[in-house]
Amino acid sequence: MNLDRSSRDAGLLAGKVGVVTGAAQGLGEAICKLARGEGSKVVVADIADELGESVAGEIRSGGGDAIFVHTDVSAEADVEALVAATVDRFGRIDWLCNNAVGGAGGFGPLEAIDDDHWSRTVDVCMKGVFLGMKHAIPAMLDGGGGAVVNITTSGIFKGEAMLGAYVAAKGGVHALTMATASEYAARGIRVNSVAPAGMETRAIRRYFEKYPEFEEMTIATHAMRRLGRPEEVAEAVVWLASDRASFVTGTCLVCDGGNLVNSHLL
Numbered sequence: 203m204n205l206d207r208s209s210r211d212a213g214l215l216a217g218k219v220g221v222v223t224g225a226a227q228g229l230g231e232a233i234c235k236l237a238r239g240e241g242s243k244v245v246v247a248d249i250a251d252e253l254g255e256s257v258a259g260e261i262r263s264g265g266g267d268a269i270f271v272h273t274d275v276s277a278e279a280d281v282e283a284l285v286a287a288t289v290d291r292f293g294r295i296d297w298l299c300n301n302a303v304g305g306a307g308g309f310g311p312l313e314a315i316d317d318d319h320w321s322r323t324v325d326v327c328m329k330g331v332f333l334g335m336k337h338a339i340p341a342m343l344d345g346g347g348g349a350v351v352n353i354t355t356s357g358i359f360k361g362e363a364m365l366g367a368y369v370a371a372k373g374g375v376h377a378l379t380m381a382t383a384s385e386y387a388a389r390g391i392r393v394n395s396v397a398p399a400g401m402e403t404r405a406i407r408r409y410f411e412k413y414p415e416f417e418e419m420t421i422a423t424h425a426m427r428r429l430g431r432p433e434e435v436a437e438a439v440v441w442l443a444s445d446r447a448s449f450v451t452g453t454c455l456v457c458d459g460g461n462l463v464n465s466h467l468l
């Protein structure tokens with residue numbers, strides 16, 4: 203049994219190459235920056251070119267190694283090109299975090315979800331995860347193994363009103379995570395998910411500006427009575443992506459400030 207932790211100084215992801223989708227801001231940006239701090243080279247993938255270039259640029263100016271690749275995760279040709287660009291630049295892929303989120307609609311009852319809202323949300327949030335794994339896993343297998351971390355939401359475990367398409371897509375990702383973990387475990391690929399709840403991001407701030415009455419209510423749904431910081435969720439992602447999680451596959455790490463176990467009686 204090797205319990206020597208001296209290699210930790212080099213970083214949890216020392217020498218590894220990772221791809222993060224939806225990485226131009228929010229959680230994706232935090233994952234890239236924390237992973238870089240843990241020794242990883244990172245590929246920042248997003249449709250937001252200016253923000254994505256800026257995240258990769260910041261990492262490089264801090265002494266890290268990063269590139270930005272414009273990628274719409276719902277477009278197979280883009281995802282193939284992302285994997286090719288990563289292998290071309292860094293020679294391998296060790297870990298992938300499918301984090302991108304997007305869709306055509308916001309909040310609303312099921313009967314108001316139109317075809318475009320449903321299809322676009324499922325395409326970005328679920329098909330995007332499928333495509334990411336479909337194209338990155340062969341590159342990981344070429345390198346002898348790897349780890350995938352898919353981002354879902356703790357809402358999939360409790361029913362999330364007014365977000366039908368989004369939670370359905372994320373629930374699909376949860377099931378696909380387990381299926382893919384089972385398929386590839388014997389070949390050295392681990393596949394897990396992280397389920398956050400409310401996080402302090404620009405996106406949630408924009409939402410609270412639009413619906414100020416929801417801010418206090420949202421915070422109260424967390425047993426810790428606060429939102430999470432993106433770097434707190436990034437810690438879970440980085441650990442699952444690292445060899446320190448070597449016997450963990452097919453699981454969902456709920457990282458939600460007690461949103462799932464919250465009781466409104468307290």
Ligand SMILES: NC(=O)c1ccc[n+]([C@@H]2O[C@H](COP(=O)([O-])OP(=O)(O)OC[C@H]3O[C@@H](n4cnc5c(N)ncnc54)[C@H](O)[C@@H]3O)[C@@H](O)[C@H]2O)c1
Binds near residue numbers: 273397
């Ligand atoms: N923020 C929260 O409170 C919260 C709660 C639970 C789960 N999550 C999950 O965490 C993850 C990150 O959320 P966030 O709040 O940081 O999001 P965000 O909105 O801040 O960032 C999402 C990024 O995805 C990119 N994106 C959108 N469509 C894309 C596409 N087709 N291809 C590639 N990139 C695309 C956007 O440009 C953006 O940079 C998501 O999977 C989200 O569902 C977030």
